[in-house]
Amino acid sequence: MTIAGDGSPDAVGRFLAVDSGGSGLRVVVGEVGSGRRSGPLSSGEPVRTGARGIDAGHLMEQLVPMVRTLADKAEAFGVAEVGTAVIGAAGLATLGDGLRAELPDALAREFGVRTVALAADAVTAYVGALGARPGAVVAAGTGLIAIGTDLTGWRRADGWGHLLGDCGGGAWIGRAGLEAALRAHDGRDGGSGPLLTCAEEQFGPMPGLPGKLYPRPDRPAVLASFAPRVARCAPDDPVAAGILRAAARHMVESAAAVCPATGEPQVALTGGLFKMGDPLLVPLHEELAKRLPHARLVAAEGDPLDGAVRIARDLAAGALTLPCDDVMLSVASSKGQGDHF
Structure with a gap:
């Protein structure tokens, strides 16, 4: 129209x-x-x-x-x-x-x-990445949303905010990384010593973390600020690598929910989260090949x-x-x- x-x-x-x-x-x-x-x-x-x-x-x-x-x-x-x-x-x-x-x-x-x-x-984000072409875009920064269109209507998946969704986004990754740090601090299973070290460097002693985080009105952004630390730890820390693999699965689940099922739709990735590079992009590309073999991954034209x-x-x-x-x-x-x- x-x-x-x-x-x-x-x-x-x-x-x-x-x-x-x-x-x-x-x-x-x-x-x-x-x-x-x-x-x-x-x-x-x-x-x-x-x-x-x-x-x-x-x-x-x-x-x-x-x-x-x-x-x-x-x-x-x-x-x-x-x-x-x-x-x-x-x-x-x-x-x-x-x-x-x-x-x-x-x-x-x-x-x-x-x-x-x-x-x-x-x-x-979709229009910046693909223009007016059918396909799907995963927009990932502090939050995460996938959006797709066949040019007759829009379909969206996730984008429900850091408390209810945004699975795989920056705040989700940061929160998962901080949980792994706290597990290591407590001595619980699933903890990560490298992430604990990073968390203490960024936020100070772990007992003070809730007081620094919960009152903040920009809490999602604070959580997302820890996501790059998770990426830096991933090559040598299986816990951090597992967090990013899980994030990639969440992203592709959302992309698959909105991508046109027929034709040769294009899929683009946009947002600052993808600047984390291979620790996130390698598992993401693997998941896309599994879940959306009919789609073509293209570079986003813009933001x-x-x-x-x-x-x-x-x-x-x-x-x-x-x-x-x-x-x-x-x-x-x-x-x-x-x-x-």
Whole structure:
């Protein structure tokens, strides 16, 4: 389906593309119809969640000064109006009601935005990696989600957060590594001396770990910060290697749940977790060959912010062909007035 917010392409003006994830906001302002862009600019502070899910007010508190900074840098573009915005947000599928209700009007008031696409971060990860082609993408950073499409609808697996899922993601690996460290500290079976040493180097004595971890609002990110230690131990520590093999199995289970079963779909991996290299990638490739022999593993073309940029440009041109729904990707129109910069 082809969508433009008011039924006509926005061929002149700027677009805004946002990636909101576990590490904060990344923002780009670009010119429609050209490759010129300003950014990315990063906040480093994750958007809060509250009783209504993702806190739209907190997102706007961070976004407004970032957009104004980028817009000032983009004055050389020769256009002043931001007509289209795409917000890719972690947790949108399950915690996005507040954003859907409040963000389009807030963006219209602040920047004059007329057309807003709200996308799950899995969708922007997919589009950044594969574009508008059938297949599946595993997006793994602090959390983990798999998303697939045959271009008629979206399928997702996991992405349920660090308490209920995100199996195989950075927080999952870090938590498993810290559990193995605590087992070694206690003298229980399944412990890892090398991981215990790493945990004490990073967090201090183990009896103090719960007090340092549990009160933190960024607990998933803190857990994920230990995942690289697990990878570094894996070549010489069977416990750490087993954690990464289990993570690979979880990832491929999710990919298999969403990948089109027919044709020759493409599968891509995206996210900072894969920078851990062979200790994770070798077992992951083995699992993919077993579970998805009909699919072709390809390199991701870009990241979630690149996906948000691609969606924004297509939306502004009236050429968005991705499936839209009320959960994974939705488009809303607002009547923003004037130049708010």
